Amino acid sequence: MDIPVADGSACGGHRGATSWARARERARRLGEELRSPVRDLPLERALGGVLAADLRALVGSPAFDASAMDGFAVAGEGPWTPVGTQLAGTPVAGLCLAEGEAVEIATGARVPKGTEAVLPYELAGTADGRVRGEAHRGRHVRWAGEETAPGETVLEAGTEVAPAVLGLAASLGHDSLPVRLPTVSVLVTGDEIATGGLPGEGVVRDAIGPLMPGLVAWAGGHLESSRVLGDGYRDLDEALTAGGTDVVVVCGSSSKGPADHLRGVLREAGAQPVVDGVACRPGHPQLLARSGNTAFVGLPGNPNAALVASLTLLVPLLCAMSGRTDPARATGTVPLSGEVRSRPEDTRLVAVRLREGRAEPVGHDRPGSLRGAALAEAYAVVPPGWAGTEVELLRLP
Numbered sequence: 001m002d003i004p005v006a007d008g009s010a011c012g013g014h015r016g017a018t019s020w021a022r023a024r025e026r027a028r029r030l031g032e033e034l035r036s037p038v039r040d041l042p043l044e045r046a047l048g049g050v051l052a053a054d055l056r057a058l059v060g061s062p063a064f065d066a067s068a069m070d071g072f073a074v075a076g077e078g079p080w081t082p083v084g085t086q087l088a089g090t091p092v093a094g095l096c097l098a099e100g101e102a103v104e105i106a107t108g109a110r111v112p113k114g115t116e117a118v119l120p121y122e123l124a125g126t127a128d129g130r131v132r133g134e135a136h137r138g139r140h141v142r143w144a145g146e147e148t149a150p151g152e153t154v155l156e157a158g159t160e161v162a163p164a165v166l167g168l169a170a171s172l173g174h175d176s177l178p179v180r181l182p183t184v185s186v187l188v189t190g191d192e193i194a195t196g197g198l199p200g201e202g203v204v205r206d207a208i209g210p211l212m213p214g215l216v217a218w219a220g221g222h223l224e225s226s227r228v229l230g231d232g233y234r235d236l237d238e239a240l241t242a243g244g245t246d247v248v249v250v251c252g253s254s255s256k257g258p259a260d261h262l263r264g265v266l267r268e269a270g271a272q273p274v275v276d277g278v279a280c281r282p283g284h285p286q287l288l289a290r291s292g293n294t295a296f297v298g299l300p301g302n303p304n305a306a307l308v309a310s311l312t313l314l315v316p317l318l319c320a321m322s323g324r325t326d327p328a329r330a331t332g333t334v335p336l337s338g339e340v341r342s343r344p345e346d347t348r349l350v351a352v353r354l355r356e357g358r359a360e361p362v363g364h365d366r367p368g369s370l371r372g373a374a375l376a377e378a379y380a381v382v383p384p385g386w387a388g389t390e391v392e393l394l395r396l397p
């Protein structure tokens, strides 16, 4: 499916900005078109991906008959004569229990052949050198394959790789997983931007770079690199066209100032605009473009505008690339408290907390400030010309 290009004048200005809802829809559709390639990633890199194939057990689980308790593996009726000790991780050395014999055993150790049950220490007596107690056939042994049979499908394609999935995959013998996990690089622009120390006198601390790893992970992407560039055209051009990731995010340089080169660089690179300016506040200069299989997202430099733009374009894009549900989307509407005025042409995104089912503005959500977003659970979506009482919410990570 072709993605309709931006309503405005290609990558050149904000004339005819796309409506907020339409911008999100275009980002989602571009993500579907640029479906992230399936990569076979080592387990330690696969967190957050979406399984591209069913996960099958390479071995049964448990993989061998093991004791579930510390105590004695026994065969036949008691009392039993102890014939050895078996710890977890040590070979069983061909030991086979005969009727009336017991082996002292640790939880997780392979039970000797012939074992019929394990008698936990708490239920065992050993007064006369023999083991006594009441063992119940089959009890306290984790029998091979009783939880999962070899070859069994345990998770279906499309499952999100959460921490437990990684542990499960490892326990079933996998070293890597085939996943869709779009890769992202972030370029923070601005000669005034510093990555440490106190801001002041024209120096601004980068407030967008630090929020990107969590946001990208929340949307099902993998942040591969983050760099701070100056305002130079050439630096941006080189970094932007260097390639290497599925998505390139540029922070700043999205407006019309003398140092705002993003649109020029994208135009030179032959990128196709998909969204060029969005009718929302904050965040209106944001953009989305595509060149080959790479998507470019331009976030405004004002940090709260950058966060709104991330939820508008980047999150739907990444989710669709991997086949996830957009975590920012909330269903239904809630009443909005306070005196919130809509704008005639733009959607407003107002930082709110939920109290007793109502969205309450937290304030401090000007374009340049993340204080409101840090206090908030969501943005209330206030459509152009809204005069109602109920609003949709856009969840914050």
Ligand SMILES: Nc1nc2c(c(=O)[nH]1)N[C@H]1C(S)=C(S)[C@@H](COP(=O)(O)OP(=O)(O)OC[C@H]3O[C@@H](n4cnc5c(N)ncnc54)[C@H](O)[C@@H]3O)O[C@H]1N2
Pocket: 188, 189, 190, 192, 193, 204, 205, 206, 207, 208, 209, 251, 252, 253, 254, 255, 256, 257, 260, 283, 284, 285, 299, 300, 301, 302, 303, 305, 367
């Ligand atoms: N003539 C116009 N000027 C501006 C418009 C407009 O429509 N016409 N829109 C304004 C809006 S809205 C925004 S948002 C900004 C977007 O500007 P850029 O994306 O080009 O970003 P910069 O100019 O580089 O920076 C804007 C502002 O944000 C600060 N900044 C930049 N990067 C960071 C960062 N990583 N962390 C913290 N703060 C950052 C920067 O110092 C500036 O104060 O354009 C308006 N202008």
Ligand code: MOO
Pocket: 280, 281, 282, 283, 284, 285, 300, 302, 305, 367, 368
């Ligand atoms: O709309 Mo700008 O994007 O307000 O900060």
